[in-house]
Amino acid sequence: MTRRWLNRAAWAFLLTLGCAALAAPWLPLEDYRSMHVELRLEAPHWTASPVLGTDAQGRDMLARLLWGARISLFVGLCGTLVAMFVGVPYGAFAGFRGGRWERTMMRLADALESIPMVVFVLFLMSILQEYRSELAAIGCGRLQLFLVAVGLLFWLPTARVARAEALRIRQLPYVLAARASGMRGWPLLRTHILPNMMPAMLVMLLLTLPRVILMEAFLSFLGLGVEPPAVSWGGLASDGLAAMNPLVGSAWLMGLPSGALALTLLALQRIGRSARP
């Protein structure tokens, strides 16, 4: 009983958040970028303005949280999709072909996993930076490049799960029957294997999404996050870390974005677990 209630609450929260984030430009909010020096470091007033307080430059936290939601959720979703677009075909192919193909491909994947993540991200960003004017011409800005970089950090677990699924489905009776009757290669993949992988892939998406969002927070902490004036929850939380001492004491600066992050991730995990077959 409680589980169903929790699922409903999770869905409700995510939908509200998603709508609020999408509608942020049209909501009656303060400008999230404008700085008001005289209002700096105001504690949240909850019922009066500023509802959720202001940061060190006097910018309204409620607005920054909602705009941050846009970026964090967008990065999370697109990063996960990138991970899946790369990982699922790779893993499905490996699991489908089996034999030496599978072994070599998975061995290669294991080796790539050992490379420290930061080296990889820097390398990617650097390469993409070289071509930034060409990419800007096709509408690919820094945010998009960042998405690709973050997504590519997670293709491996996706590939592994995809491979396991492909292996499992390949042994199913009706698939064996299809193969016995002469179906091979791409038609087999398209008709039987990939559609059957969908449920597991959906769960994978829901479980990878939190990891991508946390990775974005980590990269923001390192200073490699999204570019200003865009804000993300991870960036807000890492900025607020310097406030967790008795001198400053503005705990809401870190508490609010972390709380938002935690609630969102909890909701996603709840839904992910409930969707598991």
Next chain:
Amino acid sequence: MSKRLLRRLLSLLVSILLVHAAAFMMVRATRGGPFDEERALAPQVQLALEQRFGFDDSLLVQYFHAVSGLFRGDFGPSLRYRDTQVSALLADALPISLALGGGALLLALLLGIPSGLLAASRRHRNAGALAITTSTFLLAIPNFVLAGLLVALFSFQLGWLPPAGFGSVRHLLLPWLCLALPLAAQISLLVHARTTETLNSASVRSAIAQGLSPQLLLRRYILRPSLTPVLAFLGPATAALLTGSLVIEQVFALPGLGTFFVQAALARDYTLALGVTVVYTALLGSCTLCADLLMARMDPRVEALS
């Protein structure tokens, strides 16, 4: 068994070589060098430096030097810490990372396994639910947030522990907690899932029906199967733990390996970056190997070293 072990070790070596090559290519392809400063070097000085560190050779020659150094265990001098060898830097950082990671691992096991078992038990349902909730919450916040909260609580509010630094066990307690809690959360969830599954299996149900005491039940039927997925998960997780979380090391000013990863890459310290990558790969491979061996001993159904 030993032939399989040998083959496994060989494949570990191959992985190390592959990773070394890939990392070499990546760090060198990234723009920017280790000698770029705000105050630019005079052209002849820049040239002399590059000659001294062999950057004027072709990339292939440099790679060959790097690989031959790798086989001797010599990564050369660091490009930023120019008066120190990379192996010395790694040797200084490794014990700290081991102490940090090892302690965190023990703590995580001590906290995670019992809480997972508790969560699965029917008698302690409320405590178990609390354990699950805490675990899911711990996995939903970034680790620097957890670090900030713990420092605010234990260092400033209660004044029990120092907020950062390194030198005694007291300095390691908060970092251990920060690293252990999320890991404990994952272990707890894994153990809970597997234990629930085991408890519902036919053999266990019949054992309970026959009146087997809880302690015996735990020891004979539950512990081994529940711990297998933990071990499988622990292999790669331990290596990541050992090399330390960069965040924890930065927040608590601990001189471990994790910081080297990021710093070496950011500063374009090629030799250090390669050294750290190789160490990480070796650790990852060994931890996975150990975990696989342990798993084989605990659960004979698992084919070891396959």
Next chain:
Amino acid sequence: MFVRLRWLTLILLWTACTPSRAELVIANGPDVEVLDPQLANTTAAARLFQALFEGLTRLDPVSLEVLPGLAEFWEPNDSATTWRFQLRAGLRWSDGTPLTVADVRASWERLAAPATGASYADWMRDTRIEIDLPARELVIYFPRPMPLFDRMCAYHALAPIPAVLRAAAPGSSPQPLPCSGPFQLLERRIRQRIRVVRNPLSWRAASVALQSIDFLTIDSQFTALNLFLSGDVSYTPNVPSLAVPKLLEAHADIFSPEPQFATYFLRFHVNAPPFENRDLRLACTYAINREELAKQVGGGRQAAHTLVPELVKGYPKVPAPSFDPIQARKFLESAIVANGGPFGRLEYIYPSSELNRAVAEVLQQQWREVLGLEVALVNLESQSFRPLQRDLEYQISHSSWIGDYLDPLTFLELFHSKSSNNRTGFRDQHYDALLEDASAHPDAAARFELLAQAEVMLLEEAVVLPLLVDVSQELISPQLQGLPRNASGVIDWAALHFHNTAPAAPAPEK
């Protein structure tokens, strides 16, 4: 039994592992990467080397006057191309070996050699040095006038270094390291701390009050702040900007920002579109309200209208553009007309940091509000940023410069056409001639006049856009005395002492 043993070992570990502390513990910021004063050029390294190695001269921490160091007497010739130094008698390294003019000459020759890889090699370029060992005299001949060489000698790059360090191969560092300063190196744990102890063989040993100092490597500012607040360190060089408002309003005893001889400015790439158009550069310059920027960025920083901070005594006040939106828009209009239409994508690149981000956001906002120009902000991590600036692949870029010694030339010589620190594409013979003329005038007033003209030219061409004067953001515990804040980060380590103990002996002046 096993359990009890485990508890016992734990308790023993706890008690036995409390580390020994030095008398003074400071957070020194990022790691000092090389224990070689000729190779290091960070402020953290400067702090450490001021304690370990003494130069021929030193600077007074309050007035920044040049005081005798290892040399007791010096004089230039009339044209300041030759300097003669007289070293004190009985100088020794901390390992007992004598410190002679031969050491000084060998150190300076090593600095000049390209193979050393020193940043300040060009200071010693094309020089000739003669020494007279028994008379403890050294004469150095420069190809160009160097009127401030005595002041430059106080900088750690020119401090004499011991023979073992001169001969060290890359990848090795001599242990123990002989030092000449008030303190000597005891141990170095990389990425952790460097412990120094009193050097009894220093010529000033009698006046050194502290017994030992720990320089801790703390990378993140909020960690350093936490350590300061918990009393674990008595000094930290900078604070997170979040903490500054509280510090300014309630904690003046530990925090008082002091303007530094360092400027935060922007560089324009002046020989490629779009900023080859001088009107566009001027429009961008007049559109910025620096006072507003300083207020919003906070930290106690002040606006800078000129490239050279107004801290040099005798340097005339240089007229500089200030905030004028109407003028800015006029310049923009003429720029658009010259361009034949509105400008394409404008970019401002900067290395990632909290301060740089805050400044970038304000700049973007001001340019948008006053000129209607949308400038994209591109943040890069610093080693990716530097090659772009060096290879002139930018339009507007962040810059900052700390003056190595208190003279306008350290800023103005950056934009000499042959300087490798130019990085703007600005080449002007007239400007170069002014700088060279100024160097040829040993008379201070005439020299400053010429330098001021050069700076006026630079600002009129809007090659750079000065924004802020850097401020020191040191937190100093009230118990720690003898650490006056100054514009160059000069610390006289021998004069430090704690509140409850008196200084050991009055510091000898001569």
